Structures are given as C-alpha cells and as structure tokens.
Amino acid sequence: MKLLYQPYASSTVEVPPDVQVEVSDSKVTVRGPKGSLTKDFSHARVSIRLEGNKVIVESYVKGKKGRSICGTIASHIENMIKGVNEGFTYKLKIVYSHFPISVKIEGDKVVIENFRGEKRKRIAKIVGNAKVKLEGDDIIVEGIDLHEVSQTAANIEQATKSRGYDPRVFMDGIFIYEKKGKSII
Numbered sequence: 001m002k003l004l005y006q007p008y009a010s011s012t013v014e015v016p017p018d019v020q021v022e023v024s025d026s027k028v029t030v031r032g033p034k035g036s037l038t039k040d041f042s043h044a045r046v047s048i049r050l051e052g053n054k055v056i057v058e059s060y061v062k063g064k065k066g067r068s069i070c071g072t073i074a075s076h077i078e079n080m081i082k083g084v085n086e087g088f089t090y091k092l093k094i095v096y097s098h099f100p101i102s103v104k105i106e107g108d109k110v111v112i113e114n115f116r117g118e119k120r121k122r123i124a125k126i127v128g129n130a131k132v133k134l135e136g137d138d139i140i141v142e143g144i145d146l147h148e149v150s151q152t153a154a155n156i157e158q159a160t161k162s163r164g165y166d167p168r169v170f171m172d173g174i175f176i177y178e179k180k181g182k183s184i185i
Contacts, residue, residue: 007047007058007059007060008059008060008061008062008063008066008067009058009059009061009066009067009070010056010057010058010059010070011056011057011070011071011073011074012054012055012056012057012074013054013055013056013057013074013077013078013081014053014054015053015054015055015081016081016085017053018032018033018085019031019032019081019084019085020032021050021055021077021081022050023048023049023050023055025042026040026041026042026044026046026048027039027040027041027042028041028048028055028077028080030077030080030081030083030084031084032081032083032084032085033084033085034083034084034085034086034087034144035084035144036084037080037083037084037144037145039076039080041073041076044069044072044073045059045060045061045069046058046059046060046069046070046073047060048073048077055074055077057070057073057074057077058070079146080145082146082181083143083144083145083146083181084144086181087142087143087144087181088142088143088144088145088146088149088150088179088180088181089140089141089142089149089178089179089180089181090140090141090142090149090150090152090153090176090178090179090180091138091139091140091141091176091177091178091179091180092138092139092140092141092153092156092157092174092175092176092177093137093138093139093174093175093177094137094138094139094174095137095171095172095173095174095175096172097170097171097172098116098117098170098172099114099115099116099117099172100114101113101114101115101160101172101174102114103134103139103174105126105132105134108125108126109123109124109125109126110123110124110125110126110132110139110155110156110159111123112124112156112159112160112174115160115172115173116162116165116170116172122159122160123159124152124155124156124158124159125152125155126152126155127147127148127151127152127155128143128145128147128148128152129143129144129145129148130142130143130145130148130149130151130152131143132152132156139156139174141153141156146181153176154176156174157173157174157175157176159174160172160173160174161173
C-alpha cells in the first residue's frame with residue numbers, strides 16, 4: 001500500500017528486549033519488569049506505529065512544530081520504557097535552621113508541620129501511584145511514571161516555598177537534591 005502523504009518529520013524509539021509495547025490508534029501501552037503504563041497521545045497530530053522492535057512517531061505538520069511534537073512524543077515513550085525498566089527516584093532534603101520541621105505521610109498527602117514555627121499545616125498532594133518514604137531528614141519519591149514522581153516532588157518542594165523572606169537568612173524548606181533515572185533529553 002502506498003501512502004498518499006509523506007510525513008514531514010519522524011522519530012524512532014528503540015524497544016529493549018524485556019519490554020513489550022502495544023500501539024492502538026494513538027494509545028501506547030508499555031509493559032516491563034516494574035509494571036505497565038498507558039498514555040493517550042490523541043491530542044497530538046502524529047501517527048504512531050510499531051515496526052519490529054522500534055516505535056516510529058511521524059508528524060504530518062510542516063516546519064518546527066511538526067519536528068518538535070514528534071520529538072516530544074518520542075521522549076514521552078522513551079520515559080515510559082525507562083520507567084517500566086528502572087523506575088524514577090527523586091530525593092528531597094528537609095532543611096531547617098530555626099524551627100524543626102515535622103513531616104508525615106497521611107494517605108495521598110504529605111503533611112508538613114511547624115514550618116518556620118507556623119501553627120497551620122502545609123499539605124502537598126501525592127500524584128497517582130508515586131510512593132513517598134521518609135528516611136531521617138530525607139524524603140524519597142519513587143515510581144514508574146516520570147510525570148507522577150516529578151509532580152509529587154515539586155508539590156512537596158512548593159509547599160515549603162518561602163515568600164517574603166530573605167533566602168540567605170531563612171533557608172528553611174524541603175529541596176530536591178537528587179534525581180535518578182531522569183531522562184536527559
């Protein structure tokens with residue numbers, strides 16, 4: 001069968017042997033040793049197909065927009081593959097110089113108490129299936145979906161954002177200091 005239109009841009013993603021990828025319409029499902037992820041890319045004007053051990057993303061939009069959306073979708077698929085193979089880990093450090101910060105995990109929330117001596121609790125939401133653990137002055141966020149892990153870590157960091165204080169004097173807060181498994185792309 002001959003295609004009527006040729007794609008303006010395309011990206012290829014290699015699939016490792018221990019990962020299975022299924023493509024139906026614009027839905028991509030990736031299964032691996034750590035679990036499975038499904039994402040719907042129907043919002044993007046691309047076609048996604050599987051040829052052997054390669055996922056091919058093609059765009060029929062001209063110019064920079066077509067190339068950029070093609071690369072973005074390919075990066076998402078690469079991150080899904082990396083997530084089901086290795087997983088993602090973000091480490092956050094609890095830093096305080098004036099008042100000791102108390103952190104608890106309650107269901108799908110991280111509760112931060114006594115931040116700068118405040119009476120009210122600050123709450124950060126845990127997104128999706130991300131796992132949050134406390135180890136001393138460290139908070140470890142783990143999971144297979146990069147979006148869920150990074151958004152959970154960002155929510156925790158944002159909950160202790162100091163507004164209106166000199167950061168050189170009031171260094172209290174929770175800060176991301178290490179990312180493992182994060183794609184460099």
